[in-house]
Amino acid sequence: MSQTHEFQAEVKQVLDIVIHSLYTDREIFIRELVSNASDAMEKMRLTQLTEKEVFDDTAALEISITTDEAARTLTIADHGIGMTRAELVENLGTIAHSGSKAFAAALKNAGKQNDAQLIGQFGVGFYSAFMVADKVEVHTHSWRKEGEHLIWTSDGSTSYTIDDSSDQARGCKIVLHLKEDAAEFAQKHRVKQILEKYSNFVSFPVMLDGERVNTVEALWLKSKDGITDEQYTEFYRFAAHAFDEPSYRLHFQAESPIAINALLFTPTQNMESFGMGQMEPNVGLYCKKVLIDPKPKKLLPEWMRFVRGVIDSEDLPLNISRESMQDSALVKKLGDVVVKRLLKHLDKEAVEDPKKYNEFYSNFSRFFKEGIATDYTNRDAIAKLLRFESSMTEPGETVSLSDYVKRMKEGQKEIYYQVATSRSSIESGPYVAAFKAKGYEVLYMFEHIDEYVISSLNKFEDKDLKSVNAPDIDLGDSSEEGEALAEADATSLCDWIKERLSTQVETVRTGKRLVGSPALVLTPEGEMSPQIRQMMKAMGKDGDMPGSKVIFEINPRHPLVRNLSGLRAKDPETAGLITEQILDNALLSAGLLDEPQRIIERTQKLMEKLSA
Numbered sequence: 001m002s003q004t005h006e007f008q009a010e011v012k013q014v015l016d017i018v019i020h021s022l023y024t025d026r027e028i029f030i031r032e033l034v035s036n037a038s039d040a041m042e043k044m045r046l047t048q049l050t051e052k053e054v055f056d057d058t059a060a061l062e063i064s065i066t067t068d069e070a071a072r073t074l075t076i077a078d079h080g081i082g083m084t085r086a087e088l089v090e091n092l093g094t095i096a097h098s099g100s101k102a103f104a105a106a107l108k109n110a111g112k113q114n115d116a117q118l119i120g121q122f123g124v125g126f127y128s129a130f131m132v133a134d135k136v137e138v139h140t141h142s143w144r145k146e147g148e149h150l151i152w153t154s155d156g157s158t159s160y161t162i163d164d165s166s167d168q169a170r171g172c173k174i175v176l177h178l179k180e181d182a183a184e185f186a187q188k189h190r191v192k193q194i195l196e197k198y199s200n201f202v203s204f205p206v207m208l209d210g211e212r213v214n215t216v217e218a219l220w221l222k223s224k225d226g227i228t229d230e231q232y233t234e235f236y237r238f239a240a241h242a243f244d245e246p247s248y249r250l251h252f253q254a255e256s257p258i259a260i261n262a263l264l265f266t267p268t269q270n271m272e273s274f275g276m277g278q279m280e281p282n283v284g285l286y287c288k289k290v291l292i293d294p295k296p297k298k299l300l301p302e303w304m305r306f307v308r309g310v311i312d313s314e315d316l317p318l319n320i321s322r323e324s325m326q327d328s329a330l331v332k333k334l335g336d337v338v339v340k341r342l343l344k345h346l347d348k349e350a351v352e353d354p355k356k357y358n359e360f361y362s363n364f365s366r367f368f369k370e371g372i373a374t375d376y377t378n379r380d381a382i383a384k385l386l387r388f389e390s391s392m393t394e395p396g397e398t399v400s401l402s403d404y405v406k407r408m409k410e411g412q413k414e415i416y417y418q419v420a421t422s423r424s425s426i427e428s429g430p431y432v433a434a435f436k437a438k439g440y441e442v443l444y445m446f447e448h449i450d451e452y453v454i455s456s457l458n459k460f461e462d463k464d465l466k467s468v469n470a471p472d473i474d475l476g477d478s479s480e481e482g483e484a485l486a487e488a489d490a491t492s493l494c495d496w497i498k499e500r501l502s503t504q505v506e507t508v509r510t511g512k513r514l515v516g517s518p519a520l521v522l523t524p525e526g527e528m529s530p531q532i533r534q535m536m537k538a539m540g541k542d543g544d545m546p547g548s549k550v551i552f553e554i555n556p557r558h559p560l561v562r563n564l565s566g567l568r569a570k571d572p573e574t575a576g577l578i579t580e581q582i583l584d585n586a587l588l589s590a591g592l593l594d595e596p597q598r599i600i601e602r603t604q605k606l607m608e609k610l611s612a
């Protein structure tokens with residue numbers, strides 16, 4: 001029965017670009033199709049361990065590639081799991097997989113001129129066949145006995161058809177009818193040259209026109225000395241279906257507490273930053289070269305989902321089912337060892353080449369912060385990998401918590417930080433000046449989640465992490481010069497302010513930590529901090545937040561405050577307006593000013609008075 005289906009809209013868009021853009025590196029389609037064939041056979045190998053009823057059970061697990069120059073075709077056949085009718089529709093008619101999803105998302109944000117570049121960055125999996133072919137046939141039979149022999153055909157325009165096929169084998173046979181300008185891919189020597197780059201990573205025989213082109217070897221089991229950087233990169237791209245360069249790699253063997261051969265990579269590009277939702281875990285679990293699970297969920301902690309690669313352990317029982325594997329103590333131990341090694345490795349790399357690490361970190365910091373909040377076991381090691389700007393760094397440069405602690409001043413007991421939207425809002429605000437005056441470094445954090453992350457971390461190397469706007473910080477007397485209000489005057493001014501602003505402030509007091517600014521506000525202990533409030537607001541949850549009162553600290557040395565003390569007897573109305581304005585300025589600096597429009601009216605009044 002012949003059926004015609006329309007491609008999903010996103011697929012049409014992707015295909016349109018694949019077909020029409022002048023992409024220079026077209027040969028990658030072979031890597032994509034061979035890697036799909038290899039994936040399908042890895043899945044088959046697993047299925048055979050648990051399923052008794054398998055169609056065409058004796059078919060050899062190998063990839064056969066055939067070239068036909070006269071017919072201008074290239075055929076890639078495997079005996080993997082194949083596809084049912086529904087799977088054909090789902091897998092080849094919609095954007096189901098991560099690479100193309102990210103590509104489609106990036107397309108939305110990019111101008112037309114970048115299309116070709118974009119394909120280079122993401123890859124489009126199966127659809128890359130249409131870069132070189134004007135017709136693609138997929139003959140397939142699923143491993144399920146009740147499946148049908150089917151042929152999927154398309155010219156890559158708007159639709160595809162599914163017909164019955166006379167082909168009798170399990171798996172997929174993909175026939176590419178090559179475009180005139182892609183005739184080279186029907187030449188055996190050309191295809192061989194391409195296959196040589198990575199066919200050795202395929203753990204099944206790869207046959208080209210009946211001749212074996214690969215020696216099956218698992219790169220991760222080889223000694224590091226015999227592997228070049230190019231081979232590592234090719235492997236990363238092949239195994240992770242990636243198109244970027246790996247940023248870091250870790251290749252190690254260990255015997256105890258458990259036998260491990262691991263080869264791990266971190267990407268350069270953060271796919272989640274393209275607005276395409278969460279990545280799946282992507283480190284395959286093997287036992288003696290046999291894939292047990294391509295995407296094991298509980299092997300590495302969830303926040304490490306950006307890591308790619310392979311973990312192989314001969315201690316794992318081969319017939320372990322995926323479900324019981326996830327809860328196995330052995331797998332947990334395996335994960336623990338690998339995570340520790342990887343965190344240590346990143347820490348070492350970060351110290352050796354801070355510039356490179358900073359670049360990596362700027363793309364992946366979100367994952368590390370998620371790790372701090374969710375991965376209690378590894379929290380301290382992850383904390384070493386965090387980086388922040390600070391009062392002692394140039395804009396854009398960062399410091400680690402370890403370096404912060406190393407350069408803490410004598411007598412300084414805590415690690416100080418401030419969360420705000422930008423460096424300039426921190427530096428023009430009233431909080432940091434007193435810390436700077438004492439020579440204490442303040443970490444600058446620019447994301448709302450930082451507050452939450454830091455409160456989960458709480459301590460680093462036994463030092464408390466403390467926000468500069470915590471109410472209980474005592475820096476001793478500040479070094480600011482200048483005459484202060486007499487204590488009695490200051491107390492009576494505080495009482496007067498408290499009375500006027502009682503709906504907004506809980507306490508009014510003179511503060512020692514103020515340098516150069518007239519006042520600041522602090523959030524009382526136990527109240528929601530400004531950053532958490534903003535986070536709630538951003539999530540639309542501010543409706544049920546109680547309006548909280550603040551602690552208002554005034555600077556008895558500041559001329560404005562000293563003048564105010566006298567003015568309140570002479571001209572209470574102006575003094576009142578000025579006091580309200582000082583409070584609003586302080587609330588604004590703290591990110592707590594909810595009704596900024598009231599400032600306009602008040603400054604208007606003040607200006608009228610001034611100009612009279």
Ligand SMILES: Nc1ncnc2c1ncn2[C@@H]1O[C@H](COP(=O)(O)OP(=O)(O)OP(=O)(O)O)[C@@H](O)[C@H]1O
Binds near residue numbers: 097099
């Ligand atoms: N040879 C094959 N045998 C069985 N299924 C296949 C084969 N080739 C492709 N598929 C199915 O089609 C889907 C889409 O393939 P495609 O290459 O576009 O993406 P992918 O390999 O899943 O994703 P990515 O390249 O991002 O890892 C695959 O996930 C798989 O389910």
